[in-house]
Amino acid sequence: MGPAHYFLGNEFHRTTTGFHLSQHKYIDDLLLRAQLHDAKPLSTPMFASTQLTNLEGEPLTDPTFYRTIVGALQYMTIIHPEISFAVNKVYQFMQTPTTVHWAATKRILRYLKGMINYGMLI
Template sequence: MKDLGPAHYFLGMELALTLSNLSLTETKYVVDLLKHANMHEAKPVTTPTVNGCRLSFSDGDPLSDPSEYRSIVGALQYLTLIRPNIAFAVNQVCQFMHQHTTVHWLAVKRILRYLNGTLTHGLLYSPSTLHLSAYFDADYAGDPYDRRSTGGYCVYLGTNLIS
């Protein structure tokens, strides 16, 4: 076995270790995904979803090639490990993996446009206290179709997001 020194790239993640912090980004992964989806020259947007937009099964026309939608949404799911800011939007489009339409594809494209404007965003871990805190929020039966609730959580160790 050979020591190759500190890791700089692992499973699509760029690792940058300094004396004061550890930075995790997936810039190359995002650029490759944007090129695969032919969205690398798309105009960036400031949010991954349109405020108040609710996706439904009845909106839009069915897509002719389901594999492209599934491939890109699956890649976005992996990206949520380092980019929790897109987790809600990706969760919304994942609900339509088996029956997606042109409206759902537009929602995926909006997420990609958001990523195009935030290529270098990721997680930053800094030395902090060992204080564990967790936050959870949910709506009550917010889904208009099946009355399911949507929830989300985040867990911090000091000031660092860990889950």
């Protein structure tokens, strides 16, 4: 079968110092699914002062879509641990997501767009 190059959304590239792990294709597919492929990238996944509650915003018409995207983001924390805090924040509202929670999720996705070529060296 040969050496692994792509497995479960994770890309493996052998270097002289080890393996470079990335999720370039996974991020790209996620941005397409969320219709944010042409969005402007951001430098941070969330503002430090962001406070999310159940009382803000209008309920989403399709919470299943929100749950799918946030679940995919949670999987991405394996190679992008810097988004763990922000993903945990939006994950807390899986039961009844609102437009404010979706906006916070889109910010994480826009951050990942700017980090699409980054990965982890092992």
